[in-house]
Amino acid sequence: MLDQAGGYTTVDGRKIGGVVMEMKNITLRFGGVVAIKDISFDIREGEIRAIIGPNGAGKSSMLNVISGFYVPSEGEVWFHGEKRPPMRPFEVARQGIARTFQNIALFEGMSVLDNVMTGRLTHMKTGLFSQALWKGPAEKEETENREVAEKIIDFLEIQHIRKTPVSRLPYGLKKRVELARALAAQPKLLLLDEPMAGMNVEEKEDMSRFILDVNDEFGTTIALIEHDMGVVMDLSDRVVVMDYGKKIGDGPPDEVRNNQDVIDAYLGVAHD
Amino acid sequence: MFYREAGDFKTSYQQDSQTFPIRFDRYRYYVVLAVAFGVVPFLINDYWANAILVPFLIYAIAAIGLNILTGYCGQVSLGTGGFMAVGAYACYKLMTAFPEVSMFIHVILAGGITAAVGVLFGLPSLRIKGFYLAVATLAAQFFLVWLLNRVPWFYNYSASGQISAPEREVFGIMITGANAPSWAVYLFCLIFLSLAGILARNLTRGTMGRRWMAIRDMDIAAEIIGVNPLTAKLTAFAVSSFFVGISGALFFSVYLGAVEVGEAFGIQKSFLVLFMVIIGGLGSIFGAFAGAAFLVVLPVALKLVGVDVLGWATDIVAHLQLVIVGGLIITFLVLEPHGLAQLWRVAKEKLRLWPFPY
Numbered sequence: 001m002l003d004q005a006g007g008y009t010t011v012d013g014r015k016i017g018g019v020v021m022e023m024k025n026i027t028l029r030f031g032g033v034v035a036i037k038d039i040s041f042d043i044r045e046g047e048i049r050a051i052i053g054p055n056g057a058g059k060s061s062m063l064n065v066i067s068g069f070y071v072p073s074e075g076e077v078w079f080h081g082e083k084r085p086p087m088r089p090f091e092v093a094r095q096g097i098a099r100t101f102q103n104i105a106l107f108e109g110m111s112v113l114d115n116v117m118t119g120r121l122t123h124m125k126t127g128l129f130s131q132a133l134w135k136g137p138a139e140k141e142e143t144e145n146r147e148v149a150e151k152i153i154d155f156l157e158i159q160h161i162r163k164t165p166v167s168r169l170p171y172g173l174k175k176r177v178e179l180a181r182a183l184a185a186q187p188k189l190l191l192l193d194e195p196m197a198g199m200n201v202e203e204k205e206d207m208s209r210f211i212l213d214v215n216d217e218f219g220t221t222i223a224l225i226e227h228d229m230g231v232v233m234d235l236s237d238r239v240v241v242m243d244y245g246k247k248i249g250d251g252p253p254d255e256v257r258n259n260q261d262v263i264d265a266y267l268g269v270a271h272d
Numbered sequence: 273m274f275y276r277e278a279g280d281f282k283t284s285y286q287q288d289s290q291t292f293p294i295r296f297d298r299y300r301y302y303v304v305l306a307v308a309f310g311v312v313p314f315l316i317n318d319y320w321a322n323a324i325l326v327p328f329l330i331y332a333i334a335a336i337g338l339n340i341l342t343g344y345c346g347q348v349s350l351g352t353g354g355f356m357a358v359g360a361y362a363c364y365k366l367m368t369a370f371p372e373v374s375m376f377i378h379v380i381l382a383g384g385i386t387a388a389v390g391v392l393f394g395l396p397s398l399r400i401k402g403f404y405l406a407v408a409t410l411a412a413q414f415f416l417v418w419l420l421n422r423v424p425w426f427y428n429y430s431a432s433g434q435i436s437a438p439e440r441e442v443f444g445i446m447i448t449g450a451n452a453p454s455w456a457v458y459l460f461c462l463i464f465l466s467l468a469g470i471l472a473r474n475l476t477r478g479t480m481g482r483r484w485m486a487i488r489d490m491d492i493a494a495e496i497i498g499v500n501p502l503t504a505k506l507t508a509f510a511v512s513s514f515f516v517g518i519s520g521a522l523f524f525s526v527y528l529g530a531v532e533v534g535e536a537f538g539i540q541k542s543f544l545v546l547f548m549v550i551i552g553g554l555g556s557i558f559g560a561f562a563g564a565a566f567l568v569v570l571p572v573a574l575k576l577v578g579v580d581v582l583g584w585a586t587d588i589v590a591h592l593q594l595v596i597v598g599g600l601i602i603t604f605l606v607l608e609p610h611g612l613a614q615l616w617r618v619a620k621e622k623l624r625l626w627p628f629p630y
Binding site: 090105108109110114126131138139142150181 | 284285286289471474475477478479480482483485486488489490492493494495496497498499500501507511555
C-alpha cells in the first residue's frame with residue numbers, strides 16, 4: 001500500500017506524505033516499572049494517527065516522550081529526518097510540536113484570547129525593552145499574531161467567549177479552547193491526549209468535526225489518544241495499539257479491528 | 273450613564289488591546305494625570321507631601337514591582353525590604369561617588385543594580401515553589417540587611433553606620449536634603465511612578481505578561497507551549513527588583529534622607545508591601561496603586577479620627593491600626609482574594625449595565 005515516495009493514499013483519497021516523526025525502539029522505565037517496552041512506529045505527514053490501548057497501556061507515557069516530558073531510557077526519537085537529542089519540553093514546542101492534555105491544562109486566570117495568544121509565544125520574538133515600550137516592534141508583533149489567533153478563534157467558533165476568563169467556561173468549551181491554544185502555534189505535529197474524554201455524543205461529534213477540519217484545512221499532522229473506539233475507527237488513518245507497554249498492533253483501522261491480539265487485549269482471553 | 277462601550281467601536285487590534293478600552297475610563301485617566309502633574313504641585317504642603325503623597329508614590333512603585341513577581345508570575349517574595357535596601361544603598365554609593373551626575377540616572381542605575389541582585393536571589397525559584405520559595409526570599413531579606421550593616425564600605429565608613437543623602441539638585445531645584453521643596457520631591461517621585469506604571473502595564477499586557485501568567489497558572493502547560501521557565505522567572509525577578517530598587521532609592525534619597533538599614537528596610541517593610549499587593553489585588557497594576565493608597569492613608573485617617581476627633585490615646589490608636597490591618601487582610605483573603613482591584617472591577621461591571629441589573 002505504500003507508494004514510491006513512502007507515502008500512501010487514504011480510503012477517502014487524501015495523499016499522505018513522508019515520515020514526520022519516527023520512534024525507534026523506545027523503552028521507558030521508571031525504576032523497576034517498564035512503562036514502554038521497545039516500541040517503534042512512525043507518524044507520516046498529513047495523517048491522523050491514533051494510539052489506543054486499555055488503561056495503563058502506556059499511551060500517555062508515549063505522548064509524553066514525544067512532547068519531551070520524558071526522556072526515553074532507550075531508543076531514539078527522529079523528527080523531520082533528524083535524531084532529536086534529549087531536550088526540554090519548551091524546546092520541543094519550538095520545533096513545532098503542540099499538544100493538549102487529558103485533564104485540561106489551561107491558564108485559568110487568563111481570558112480565552114490570552115490563552116490562545118500564549119499558543120503564539122513560540123512565534124513572538126521581541127525582547128523585554130521593546131515590550132516595555134510597547135509602541136513599535138512589540139505592538140506590530142502583537143497585532144500580527146493576534147490576526148493568526150483570531151483566525152483560529154473563528155475556526156473553532158469561540159468568538160463569543162473571546163474575552164471571558166477561562167475559569168468561567170463549561171468543560172466542553174474548555175476542551176475547545178485548549179485545542180485552539182495548541183492550534184495557534186501552527187504546529188507541524190499536533191498531539192491530542194483524549195480530546196473527547198468526558199464529552200456527550202453531540203460534543204464528541206463537534207470535536208471530531210474540528211479534528212477532521214484541522215487536518216483538512218491546515219494539513220496538520222495529528223496524533224491522538226482516544227478511548228472511544230467508534231471515534232478512533234472513523235477518524236484515524238492508522239492506529240497503533242498498545243498493551244502493557246508493548247505494541248500489539250499497527251495499521252489501518254480495519255486491519256487493527258480484526259487483529260486477534262487486539263481483540264484479546266480488549267476482550268480478554270479465556271483460560272481453560 | 274457615560275460609562276458605556278456602546279458607540280465606541282474598535283476597528284483595529286491595536287485599539288482593542290489598549291489599556292483603557294472604554295472611552296470614559298480613558299478620559300478619567302488623562303484627568304487624573306493632569307491633576308497629579310498640573311494641579312497638586314501647586315496645592316501641596318509639607319504635611320500632605322510627607323504624610324501621604326510621597327510615601328504613597330514610593331510604596332506604589334514597590335507594590336507594582338512585587339505585584340509583577342507575585343501577582344503576575346506567581347513567585348511569592350518576602351525579600352522586598354532587602355531589595356529596597358539594595359536600591360537605597362546603591363543610590364547612596366552612586367550619589368557620593370558621582371556627585372555631578374543627575375539624580376534621575378542614579379535612581380535608574382540603583383534600580384538596575386537591584387535587578388541584578390534580584391536575579392541572583394531568584395535563581396532558587398527554578399527549583400523550589402510556593403511556601404519554600406517564600407522562605408528562601410526571607411533568607412535574602414535577612415542576608416541583605418546583614419550584609420549592608422556589616423560591610424562598612426556600603427555606608428562609606430560613617431561612624432553611625434547610617435547613610436544620609438547629600439543635597440542634590442535636578443534642573444537647579446533641590447530635591448534631596450532638608451531644604452528640598454515638597455512639590456519638587458512630589459513631582460520627582462510622580463515621574464518615576466508614572467513611568468513604572470506605564471512600563472509595567474505594557475509588559476503585562478503583551479507577550480512577557482502572558483509568559484509570566486502562564487507560569488503562574490500552570491507551569492507544566494506553560495513549558496509545553498514553549499515558555500522557557502528559566503528566562504520567564506528570572507525576567508520577572510529582574511523587572512520586579514528593578515521597580516523595588518527604584519522605590520528603595522527614592523525612599524532613602526528624597527523621603528527619609530537618612531537611613532539605618534535594619535530599621536527602614538526590615539522584614540516589616542517586606543510584609544507591608546506584600547499586604548499592599550494582597551489588599552490591592554494580586555495580578556493588577558491598579559491594585560498596586562489601590563493597596564499602596566489604602567495602607568498609607570489608613571494610619572493617617574485612623575490617627576485623625578482616633579486621636580483628634582475621639583480623643584483617644586496615641587498608643588491605643590497605633591495598636592488599633594495593627595488590629596484593623598490584620599483583620600482586613602484576613603477578610604480580603606477569605607472574601608475577595610483579588611483585592612480592591614476586583615471590587616473596582618465588579619463596580620465597573622455593574623456601572624456599565626446600570627440602571628439594569630444585567
